[in-house]
């Protein structure tokens with residue numbers, strides 16, 4: 001069987017450039033040029049008609065520039081990967097282009113090798129995402145009814161904390177949010193679902209006498225006693241379910257069971273905060289599915305924002321409602337005036353078309369000493385930033401469950417059904 005053929009669309013206002021690209025691509029048997037456009041607007045039309053896998057997009061064009069065209073194409077053909085083409089001097093544009101959703105860029109003059117490897121790379125990157133959509137969607141459709149009845153809608157609120165980028169502050173925010181929510185006299189459980197590199201134990205200085213491993217052994221009948229037994233209680237009173245104590249132990253947990261465990265646990269608590277690993281696999285996606293809220297943690301750096309962009313696109317493709325996502329910018333440094341790799345938050349908000357729900361400043365001293373003492377930041381200095389910001393975030397998340405239009409949750413679920421076919425399947429009893 002022949003391999004996949006990558007469908008490529010060229011968008012450039014200069015005829016020679018289009019011709020050169022065509023010639024370079026002519027001999028690659030796995031690449032097919034499905035169209036060429038001379039303006040951004042024309043590119044949009046051809047993209048909608050031909051559904052290319054990869055779009056080579058010039059930045060500077062009359063009529064509609066490459067950045068605007070990229071933004072529009074992300075809406076109409078989300079599966080297409082845009083590669084921005086520019087000359088060296090346009091590096092500021094390039095940054096905006098990446099934020100607008102471009103997957104990669106090429107600097108003119110473009111060599112054949114760069115061109116081929118970039119096209120194949122972004123195609124593979126997007127293909128992985130596409131396959132993931134497809135696999136999860138079909139699993140959902142096949143198992144949908146059965147799974148939905150089995151998992152059902154949890155009584156407690158599941159709040160997943162996630163970032164596509166390691167070290168963004170997921171564990172930090174999950175730990176502090178859980179502590180802040182608990183202080184209101186509600187039952188809160190923090191669950192570490194990072195099977196291999198779970199950090200919650202280290203952050204809170206808890207040793208794993210018991211962990212997820214015991215629960216995973218009897219997913220079918222998790223009774224109150226067993227649950228109570230495997231929880232560890234932090235000095236603050238917070239209940240914590242730790243991840244496996246070692247990678248060997250991790251093998252005893254079937255990742256497929258994680259969502260089910262989380263959902264079953266949620267019925268015993270008011271809020272269940274899930275610290276998710278960065279790797280996006282089916283186990284993580286299943287938890288993101290059943291979560292009522294996803295706290296997406298980003299840092300103001302280009303690689304992180306680029307990955308967050310992919311994740312937000314994925315959430316749109318999965319038809320998660322907007323209200324489900326809570327967008328947190330961590331490691332914001334108000335004093336940083338360029339120079340380092342930090343991007344202004346407003347620029348990120350404009351480009352992602354999404355306001356931050358919380359901004360947590362960088363504070364090495366406070367975060368480091370909290371970890372060293374095994375306590376959450378908010379336990380230390382509640383009235384000052386960054387602790388205050390973390391408390392406000394927790395408050396905001398809690399409020400999001402009690403806003404007037406969401407008071408009747410059953411109603412909300414009903415309304416959401418047409419928008420979110422697979423999700424609503426999971427919520428239906």
Ligand SMILES: Nc1ncnc2c1ncn2[C@@H]1O[C@H](COP(=O)(O)OP(=O)(O)O)[C@@H](O)[C@H]1O
Nearest residue numbers: 166167168169170171172331361362363364367
């Ligand atoms: N706003 C911040 N300022 C300073 N250090 C931070 C901040 N947020 C997180 N950290 C530190 O960064 C490291 C990585 O954070 P962590 O929560 O483990 O990230 P993740 O779980 O996303 O991998 C930790 O040592 C943490 O204490």
Ligand SMILES: [Mg+2]
Nearest residue numbers: 170171172199
């Ligand atoms: Mg972590």
